[in-house]
Amino acid sequence: MAAADMRTYGGVSGADRRAERRAQLIEAGLDLLGGAEGDQLTVRRVCQRAGLTARYFYESFPGRDELVAAVYEHVVQTVAAAALSALEAAGPETDAKIRAGIEHLVRAVAGDPRHGRVLFSVTLTDPLLARRRLESSTFFARLLSGQAREVYGIADSPELDLVAQFVVGGLAQTLTAWLSGALTVSEEEIVAECVKLFTAIAGREGAG
Known part of the structure; x- marks a missing residue:
């Protein structure tokens, strides 16, 4: 230089x-x-x-791919950092944490459509993005299992990893369908239904 x-x-x-x-x-x-x-x-x-x-x-x-990777990482880190802040601000109650996390994620992809398209759009088929999406799913699953350990005192286990991957994958597919127009519900409805599902799973894991 x-x-x-x-x-x-x-x-x-x-x-x-x-x-x-x-x-x-x-x-x-x-x-x-x-x-x-x-x-x-x-x-x-x-x-x-x-x-x-x-x-x-x-x-x-060095080239286009490196910028694509940097853009994707920027979106993931922006969404994750704000989601963690929302969880911390929600207080100790599990239900409040679940709602805060889901509301933030849905608002993040609906409020800035660019974020939603980069994370979930089925029209973006770049192989690099496909790899990054797989990596980010693992990243968000780890964040979720970390929250489960903190809130419920659950020890690491293959079962906890399985549930975290299932929940993150299911939410990602739901948001993908919603953003593509295949799922015709309002932002409020998608938050409410996802909160119910997450709360039921959290209750199961907490009892376990």
Whole structure:
């Protein structure tokens, strides 16, 4: 990297400017990957959307796939961090935690359609996204089993892993169907029904 790229201008360091450009590219990538038209992400288009030259793209990413991976990771981490905050703010009651978590997730994919499309849209068939979705399902299942251990004091076990994978997979498929229009229910209805299902499963696991 050229020394000039790392100099401080206007009180902003070179490292901070580079981080800002990377964030701009990720946001532009999210617009193009999660847009209503489907996957429109190319290096040329993302540079145009971000208002940056290709030089700055390759400063942060070796190629398109690495940007796709960064966009997906950004969405997962944004949703997960906010969901954990919602759970913590809900207080100690299990029912309140369940509702807070589900309401947040549904609101996250409905409130920012780009997030929902990147996480669940069946029209995005990029092999890299398929792998990332499998990895994120495991990630969210671990978060769920961690909450079960914390709330109920349940020890790690294959059964707990099975239930967590089942619940996360079922919710993901439900949201996929809802976002595609195959499931015609309101946001309030999907929250209410999912809360009932999660509460029933949580009660079973807690009793166990």
